[in-house]
Amino acid sequence: MIQSQEPSTRRRRLIVVGAAVAVLATAGVVVALLRSAPDLPRYDAHPVRAAPAAPQPVDIVIGEELFTTDGRRITLPTGAVLADRVPAGWIVRTYRGVDGGGLWLIAGDTVRELVADAADAADAVVAPDGRSVAFRQGNWITVAAVTGDGLAVRHRTRVDGTDLAQGRRGVILHGWVGDTLLLSHVNPSHAADDGDGLWDPATGDYDGTPQPFAALHGSDHVLLGTVQRDGRACLVAVRGSASKPTLGPPACGIDVMAHFEHAVSPDGRYVLGLGSGAGAPMRLYDVARGVPVADLPARQAEPVWLTADTVLTRAGDGQALLRVSTADPGHPVRIPLPEPAAGRWSLVARHGVPV
Structure with a gap:
């Protein structure tokens, strides 16, 4: 049985209950870390379909083709909507309507499916160094290393509150701040349960912020979030640290x-x-x-x-x-x-x- 505890400060640490499961409850966010989570299924790699093309100033996805800076025209998986260039190759996000989306990896001359049932492919966030990716599957968040052979799971965390029939969206992944993730927990039926914070997958620490309600991806260790100040939406820098997230001065x-x-x-x-x-x-x-x-x-x-x-x-x-x-x-x-x-x-x- 999983039990939770509510420490007195906004900074929370996952609390171990038994040998395998830990629980965190704070600011409307409830997550449980399964310490012995199984790895993801491994899918076979297939030859990529590519043809020569004029080099581009930046990689571009047009329809279901990728035009690259090194002069290739690569056929993408069906339903491709977005791609990210990483050291291992390209992470491609696909969308299949009500069936959710998926993640694929193009590495060298091969293409491999990484995740077949991501809840929302657009909700996946790639780390600034391109060597990790975080994504959501149902009520699970997974953080995995990206290699030329696919994904290696580092942390997998269960997040309660993703039952869409009850009007809850659960956690939204905004982006990375160093080695931590900026998360939002959204409950349209009870706004008081909404919350934002930085979650460290390695330690389970969760630090609440003064609720920036949106985020722009920035440089390696900073995001820009928007906060309300005197009825105006202002941008603030959100930075991670060893002790707590910090917000810079608002730009209104x-x-x-x-x-x-x-x-x-x-x-x-x-x-x-x-x-x-x-x-x-x-x-x-x-x-x-x-x-x-x-x-x-x-x-x-x-x-x-x-x-x-x-x-x-x-x-x-x-x-x-x-x-x-x-x-x-x-x-x-x-x-x-x-x-x-x-x-x-x-x-x-x-x-x-x-x-």
Whole structure:
């Protein structure tokens, strides 16, 4: 039988009950760590289908094909929607409607399914160094190492409250802060149960934050979250430490909607995102000064930073890239796509792989 205990501070540690199971309950979050969780099923690798193509400034997914910086055109698994470049290759996320999604790995000349039943492929988050990934399957969160041969499970944690029939969504994975994960627990039927915090998979420690209600992926050890200050949404830097998460000073002159995965520049100085008002443009902000730098003829899409000074995003007509320099953001450079895009396409973020 699993029992839980409620320590008096917001910082919690998983409490061992018996030899195999530990439980944590805090700020509406209930997680149980199964210390002897079985490994994931191992799927066979298959030859990847690829053809030569013109090299691109960044890897691009168009339909179910990947156009790469080294001049390849790779056929992706059916239902591919997003990809991430990692040292081992590419992690590809697929979506199958009500059946959820999956994760795949393209490494060298092979493609291998990693997870066949991820609850939501878009909910998977790759670590900044590209050597770990966290994802959700039903009421389980798994953290696994990424190698050229697939995944090796490091930690697996059960999270209560994912029964959609009862209006609970359970935990949302926002991203990594160093070696910890920023999580949100959402219960639409009882907002008082909502909470946010940093969870360390290795130790089970969970540190509550003053509830940033959204997050933008930043550099290796920082995320930007949004918090309410005097009725305004303000951006704050969320950093992990050995003792507790820390929040930087709020920047309240930024009305960007915080939902783009890679909107923050590597040095945390700039953020590119969609304004929160109706018909708002894509806008580049200086986070330190809390002011807009430039409005861009761009379309709502995940941006990708090549360097701390250069970002790529999607042109307003959806048929080209825009390369924006922070030194001259008023004059973005238009770069044609490798082929016309009739439907969805996306840029591929890089994790632990230099440009």
